[in-house]
Amino acid sequence: xxxxxxxxxxxxxxxxxxxxxxxxxxxxxxxxxxxxxxxxxxxxxxxxxxxxxxxxxxxxxxxxxxxxxxxxxxxxxxxxxxxxxxxxxxxxxxxxxxxxxxxxxxxxxxxxxxxxxxxxxxxxxxxxxxxxxxxxxxxxxxxxxxxxxxxxxxxxxxxxxxxxxxxxxxxxxxxxxxxxxxxxxxxxxxxxxxxxxxxxxxxxxxxxxxxxxxxxxxxxxxxxxxxxxxxxxxxxxxxxxxxxxxxxxxxxxxxxxxxxxxxxxxxxxxxxxxxxxxxxxxxxxxxxxxxxxxxxxxxxxxxxxxxxxxxxxxxxxxxxxxxxxxxxxxxxxxxxxxxxxxxxxxx
Amino acid sequence: xxxxxxxxxxxxxxxxxxxxxxxxxxxxxxxxxxxxxxxxxxxxxxxxxxxxxxxxxxxxxxxxxxxxxxxxxxxxxxxxxxxxxxxxxxxxxxxxxxxxxxxxxxxxxxxxxxxxxxxxxxxxxxxxxxxxxxxxxxxxxxxxxxxxxxxxxxxxxxxxxxxxxxxxxxxxxxxxxxxxxxxxxxxxxxxxxxxxxxxxxxxxxxxxxxxxxxxxxxxxxxxxxxxxxxxxxxxxxxxxxxxxxxxxxxxxxxxxxxxxxxxxxxxxxxxxxxxxxxxxxxxxxxxxxxxxxxxxxxxxxxxxxxxxxxxxxxxxxxxxxxxxxxxxxxxxxxxxxxxxxxxxxxx
Numbered sequence: 172x173x174x175x176x177x178x179x180x181x182x183x184x185x186x187x188x189x190x191x192x193x194x195x196x197x198x199x200x201x202x203x204x205x206x207x208x209x210x211x212x213x214x215x216x217x218x219x220x221x222x223x224x225x226x227x228x229x230x231x232x233x234x235x236x237x238x239x240x241x242x243x244x245x246x247x248x249x250x251x252x253x254x255x256x257x258x259x260x261x262x263x264x265x266x267x268x269x270x271x272x273x274x275x276x277x278x279x280x281x282x283x284x285x286x287x288x289x290x291x292x293x294x295x296x297x298x299x300x301x302x303x304x305x306x307x308x309x310x311x312x313x314x315x316x317x318x319x320x321x322x323x324x325x326x327x328x329x330x331x332x333x334x335x336x337x338x339x340x341x342x343x344x345x346x347x348x349x350x351x352x353x354x355x356x357x358x359x360x361x362x363x364x365x366x367x368x369x370x371x372x373x374x375x376x377x378x379x380x381x382x383x384x385x386x387x388x389x390x391x392x393x394x395x396x397x398x399x400x401x402x403x404x405x406x407x408x409x410x411x412x413x414x415x416x417x418x419x420x421x422x423x424x425x426x427x428x429x430x431x432x433x434x435x436x437x438x439x440x441x442x443x444x445x446x447x448x449x450x451x452x453x454x455x456x457x458x459x460x461x462x463x464x465x466x467x468x469x470x471x472x473x474x475x476x477x478x479x480x481x482x483x484x485x486x487x488x489x490x491x492x493x494x495x496x497x498x499x500x501x502x503x504x505x506x507x508x509x510x511x512x513x514x515x516x517x518x
Numbered sequence: 519x520x521x522x523x524x525x526x527x528x529x530x531x532x533x534x535x536x537x538x539x540x541x542x543x544x545x546x547x548x549x550x551x552x553x554x555x556x557x558x559x560x561x562x563x564x565x566x567x568x569x570x571x572x573x574x575x576x577x578x579x580x581x582x583x584x585x586x587x588x589x590x591x592x593x594x595x596x597x598x599x600x601x602x603x604x605x606x607x608x609x610x611x612x613x614x615x616x617x618x619x620x621x622x623x624x625x626x627x628x629x630x631x632x633x634x635x636x637x638x639x640x641x642x643x644x645x646x647x648x649x650x651x652x653x654x655x656x657x658x659x660x661x662x663x664x665x666x667x668x669x670x671x672x673x674x675x676x677x678x679x680x681x682x683x684x685x686x687x688x689x690x691x692x693x694x695x696x697x698x699x700x701x702x703x704x705x706x707x708x709x710x711x712x713x714x715x716x717x718x719x720x721x722x723x724x725x726x727x728x729x730x731x732x733x734x735x736x737x738x739x740x741x742x743x744x745x746x747x748x749x750x751x752x753x754x755x756x757x758x759x760x761x762x763x764x765x766x767x768x769x770x771x772x773x774x775x776x777x778x779x780x781x782x783x784x785x786x787x788x789x790x791x792x793x794x795x796x797x798x799x800x801x802x803x804x805x806x807x808x809x810x811x812x813x814x815x816x817x818x819x820x821x822x823x824x825x826x827x828x829x830x831x832x833x834x835x836x837x838x839x840x841x842x843x844x845x846x847x848x849x850x851x852x853x854x855x856x857x858x859x860x861x862x863x864x865x
Binding site (some may be wrong): 178179180181207234235254255257258260261279280282283305309310311312313314415417418419420421424426428431433434435436437438459460461462464475476479488489492493494495514515517518 | 525526527528559572582601602605607608626627629630652653656657658659660661670730749762764765766767768771773775778780782783785807808809811822823824835836839840841842861862864865
């Protein structure tokens with residue numbers, strides 16, 4: 172089936188580009204001796220996780236237990252979950268996962284570490300726990316090398332746990348000095364992994380001397396945000412949303428059948444809600460749930476009602492999470508359909 | 519089960535408030551002789567659609583064929599789809615729906631009307647088509663009463679179609695003059711329905727003399743946007759997201775296990791990404807996919823790691839679309855779980 176026969180809105184992934192993106196970044200990390208541990212949040216599809224592992228990744232990164240459970244069910248055997256896990260129910264699920272695959276997690280507080288230790292010791296397991304460090308991201312993470320070292324030592328002391336190293340996001344200029352300072356305070360405790368991440372900074376991973384592992388997500392699909400960062404070029408972008416122009420109320424306004432339920436309202440600092448390949452000067456000025464409002468006034472021409480357009484979304488990960496399935500294409504011909512297996516795995 | 523035992527993040531709906539919201543707005547519309555045709559985009563759950571119809575609604579509004587198909591399967595018999603439908607595949611599905619339930623749709627162009635006519639005439643059906651009018655919303659819709667009347671007459675002339683009236687969104691001061699002017703140009707063609715909508719303006723529906731039908735969605739749940747509009751009060755809000763504080767990296771920063779995959783990044787002109795009941799002065803300053811970044815600096819105290827908080831999201835409809843299921847509660851006790859049946863019905 173040609174992609175023109177697909178009903179819109181539909182999210183398609185060019186399989187040639189997907190494969191090329193996976194191979195190119197793996198080759199780069201291999202060249203620099205950095206372990207590749209891609210983040211599956213971007214695709215949420217076990218088959219793509221297997222492509223990444225088969226291509227050389229040491230394992231995958233998931234953000235939620237529900238995602239890890241689905242990936243483990245699909246045969247992925249090494250899963251890093253860089254998230255603070257709390258509460259009896261989540262710890263039980265983590266124990267069950269740790270019994271069947273190589274799990275590792277992060278923590279940034281004693282509360283989280285104590286909970287992990289209790290659950291793992293009771294189950295007779297030993298879980299690698301990395302200390303999450305805030306090296307400028309301003310989200311989770313201990314705030315200083317001193318805190319990092321203290322938490323590392325606590326992890327080392329507590330039953331059921333094993334100090335697994337340091338983790339941060341995104342890679343930043345503070346990464347190396349932070350980790351170097353923390354290492355000095357460890358009294359010889361070995362640091363097995365230093366895990367960094369991000370797609371915009373993916374090609375600078377080797378400039379961080381301390382980094383031993385990199386987590387990227389968006390590098391497989393690309394999006395408008397990745398394009399702006401320069402990490403990928405237009406011809407590398409593998410994910411597109413095909414939409415139909417359903418209304419042309421004025422000479423310059425066009426309405427697409429793709430709104431925030433398709434493209435998400437993520438702006439990520441960008442102007443407008445997507446890039447239309449066929450009308451590069453067009454601007455998606457507004458989204459309601461099922462409508463995309465496009466200003467074609469800067470274009471030489473504007474599409475007719477019924478015309479299909481191809482959109483690069485601002486942020487591919489959240490688009491994945493809005494679709495029940497992704498259509499894999501090669502040379503604009505449909506080759507397969509992947510259910511987005513981890514979609515909505517929020518817990 | 520008490521709601522404190524639910525894993526987070528979770529979306530809960532207070533059933534007492536849901537029932538009260540449905541009944542109160544129905545009573546208001548009944549009092550003013552306006553037909554109630556709620557928009558199911560907010561809940562996407564057949565059981566709630568049935569509650570609305572059983573409560574007095576004349577039928578429901580869906581935005582996509584996929585939603586209408588699921589609602590028809592669930593026994594809803596009167597469905598308005600105010601969307602321009604284009605293309606052979608979608609028209610076939612519309613024909614199939616029209617054979618089994620009372621369908622009506624909108625159109626705002628000759629292209630759409632011609633397609634509808636061809637499909638319906640060929641199937642031997644007669645479909646009511648309302649003309650969508652842009653009365654200030656700046657989305658779809660004909661731009662003038664003259665265009666509205668011309669399209670109405672075309673619908674009336676074409677086989678397989680029946681002129682069903684006018685539709686607009688949202689209700690605006692231009693609604694009445696626009697419709698009155700269009701009516702004058704109809705040469706006596708009857709206007710069966712004038713369908714308006716919106717939750718923020720729900721209690722002003724009766725001030726529009728021309729309105730015969732109202733489509734509201736958010737009135738059943740409420741959210742931060744609805745609160746700001748004054749259409750609902752804090753104690754009316756039926757939907758909340760329960761989240762857990764998973765990190766407290768600094769004295770004023772707290773990180774929730776709810777990000778844009780839970781709350782969506784919809785701002786709708788609001789400041790911040792949600793209202794935390796237990797910390798009204800807190801501000802959700804940023805969302806990444808799985809993290810909510812909260813500034814507690816304006817609060818007297820800040821939550822401990824592991825504490826649960828109750829959030830009113832900015833926009834309830836998009837939150838619905840992010841969850842696989844919604845938990846119905848009464849007096850903070852779980853009564854039922856509803857799968858979000860129409861979630862991801864994008865086509």
